[in-house]
Amino acid sequence: MGDTTPGTAAADLVVLGGTVLTLDRGGTRASALAASGGRITAIGDDRAIAGLAGPGTTVVDLAGRAVIPGFVESHNHPxxxxxxxxxxxxxxxxxxxxxxxxxxxxxxxxxxxxxxxxxxxxxxxxxxxxxxxxxxxxxxxxxxxxxxxxxxxxxxxxxxxxxxxxxxxxxxxxxxxxxxxxxxxxxxxxxxxxxxxxxxxxxxxxMPAQGPDHLAEALLLADAEYLRHGVTSVHDTGIGLIGGAGELAAYRRLTRAGRLRTRVHGYLFHTLVPGLDEGEPEPPQAGEFPLTGVKIVADGSIQGRTGCLAEGYACDPGEHGMMLLEPGELARRIAALDAAGWQVAVHGNGDAAIDAIIDGYARLGAPAGTGRRHRIEHCQTVREDQLDRMAAHDVTASFFIKHVYYWGDRHRDVFLGPRRARRISPLASARSRGIHFGLHSDTPVTPVPPLEGIWCAVTRRTSGGELLGPEQAVDVDAALRGYTVDAAYLAGEENDKGSLEVGKLADLAVLSADPTAVDPDRIRSLTVDATVVGGRLAWQRADAPVTTEGAR
Incomplete structure (x- = not known):
């Protein structure tokens, strides 16, 4: 092994002495890698990669630890x-x-x-x-x-x-x-x-407008927390939902100043810009801040009994929740945004809402003609027949997998009943149909750590210690991909990030151990010991440093 680019000079970053989980298509493993100019230049064994270090190289000693691609959070609100x-x-x-x-x-x-x-x-x-x-x-x-x-x-x-x-x-x-x-x-x-x-x-x-300064400080606080948990990319699915137009201004200000270290892929909340629901304006063709998607909210929350269900709530069979947009209006907005060139991400928790979302996407053609990878967010109670339709129309999903742990017991005992609750976030069913999906925490709704989300996807354990639909669990490799390369796919960025391959961005998370080699119940307790963004050390644990040198 020893995948390198021709004429590789002394590297900016060298990582040695552990397990490199590349998460490439072949599942390649190595023990070391190197990066220069913000991108990976070599992957191989310790001896070959050590020779790429020079006087100015930052050397990360894994000391038996594991390195994986930086986590890609596919649905968050920074x-x-x-x-x-x-x-x-x-x-x-x-x-x-x-x-x-x-x-x-x-x-x-x-x-x-x-x-x-x-x-x-x-x-x-x-x-x-x-x-x-x-x-x-x-x-x-x-x-x-x-x-x-x-x-x-x-x-x-x-x-x-x-x-x-x-x-x-x-x-x-x-x-x-x-x-x-x-x-x-x-x-x-x-x-x-x-x-x-x-x-x-x-x-x-x-409310009184919150200025870009206040919102910029909020974004920086979130940025620091993401890095502590190995998150190097975030899909902000709803810019303007809380802070209005000031959020976009704050992002642009921080991006120009180079102060944001996590990479943010933006989805505008659909009411933020006048005319957006009519397909105007078109997405920017280039610019300092990636902004190619629009977020629409179709229904509410299952735990709030506003998620729109085809069958009534177990605790109140006459209550079905609510649609925030009528199905015809939802479909009209999806079509207008698609025609203008926007990627569309629609929040859908209840299966009745998911029907309306799929109907809207189906009207675009089969598969959804433009290849913009339109999405369903949360997709919590999606049925088997709906997964068939999603696969037929090339609809992707970002699953709120932490619902299993944080609300699984209440979904089973209060809101949905045992039959429907065991199928929330049906990853195995989606995977069997070849549906591309990411996993997310929806922070601040649940805590950030992706390792907790991976543990949820693999074990399906609730906060009460019970298993909820274990047949919908996936293996560790699939769960890791849901937080890395498959999440990057949702934003059309899989050729740039999400796996460790020569030429891709050098965004890395150093873990205390290889998550594929420990008991699944231990995954949640693993730690992120360092985070690298663009080949630069962005954060490392004070009590478990990976290098004595700071980021250059």
Whole structure:
């Protein structure tokens, strides 16, 4: 072995002394690699590659560890994630056990803010609170009479606001429900403070604009967290969803300044730019920030009972969830965007919504004529017959695999029942049909670590320790590919990233051990010890350094 480019000079980076999982088509393994100019120049054995080191070479000593392609996160929300990291209120569970705990955190935050200043919190989950309900303005008002408060649900599909926030955005008893959303009301018709789906999006867009500086800091916080977990590329599937046009401005500013180290592939939220749903403007042909896709939300969340199901919810058989767009309108928007040259990524959790999405793609031709690799995001309850149609029309998927661990028990016992729950994220069925799919964490909905997602895909174990649909598990190689080269395929980037091959980007993650050589239950506990982007050491663990030299 010793794959090199002709006339290779002293390398910028040399990696030696471990296992190199290339994840190329043949599953090649090696012990060393070299990179120059940001790309891989050689893969081979230690002796051959060591000879490529020179005085200025950064040498990574694996010391028996493994190196894999940098993880490609195929569905994330970096600005949203960064905002949660910096938020004054952590409303999640843990650390909160009850609504009272969340309210106390709001009370503490109010002390630090001036009257009239907005206070934001994130990650509350009504199904994990002892009260088993959403907070309301009645809970928040006593501790925040003069500050608008906005608490965003862990799924992002709901939010709760206090009376000051309702006044600030102009919502009262006379305000009609927006299309695709609900303003929850009490028995007198007054808003309770709970806003559902597009009503939640409405309050986000009505908040005081968050400038590019604030959003840039949020993006940098997320960037640092991605690197800690070996993520070198992220698909931002919804630019503008939380921060409006300021998100795109922040990305462009950071890209020009060279401050973002992770590679971001952008999908605009479909309401961000006027005319976007009509297929205008066309995607930029070139530029400093990759922006070729548009994200549409077709339905809601299964755990919020707004995901649109063909069969009713197990806990409420008369409830089927909701479509945020009527199927005909969804199909019209898909066709307009496709005709204008955009790749389309449609959020679909419930199988009724997935039917509508596939119908929209099917109208483009079979397979979906342009080769733009249109996507279904989450694809949580997709049925076998729908997978057949996806394969026939060349529709790709990004599966939210961590649903199995974080919500699997509740899907089985509350929302879907055992039969449907065991089939959430049916990776084995998709793989058997040759459907290209990526895996994702949807951060900040669940934590970043891709190794946890790989463990979920391989073991199908829930947070309660039960197996959920083990027949839908895949092997470690397939799971790794779902977070690397197959995820890159979804954005048309598989020739540039996702596997370790000569000529491809030198984006690497150094793992504490080879995930294909350990017990599957141990995969989740492996660590990322270093991350390399473009041949430069971007991060390494302080307690397990891979080199004594810093990134040059």
């Amino acid at each position: 600005a949203f994630f960064g905002m949660t990291l910096a938020a004054p209120v952590d409303a999640g569970s843990p650390p909160n056990d009850s609504i009272g705990d969340v309210v106390e955190r709001v009370r503490q935050a109010v002390r630090e803010f001036g009257p009239g200043e907005w206070i934001r919190g994130f990650r509350y989950d009504d199904t994990l609170l002892a009260d088993d309900r959403h907070p309301t303005r009645a809970d928040l008002d006593p501790v925040s009479p003069r500050n608008p408060v906005l608490l965003t649900h862990v799924t992002g599909h709901f939010c709760v606001v206090n009376s000051a926030a309702l006044r600030a955005v102009g919502i009262d008893a006379r305000t009609p429900d927006p299309p695709g959303g609900v303003i929850a009301r009490d028995e007198r018709g007054e808003p309770t403070g709970l806003l559902i789906e597009t009503a939640a999006f409405l309050v986000n867009s009505a």
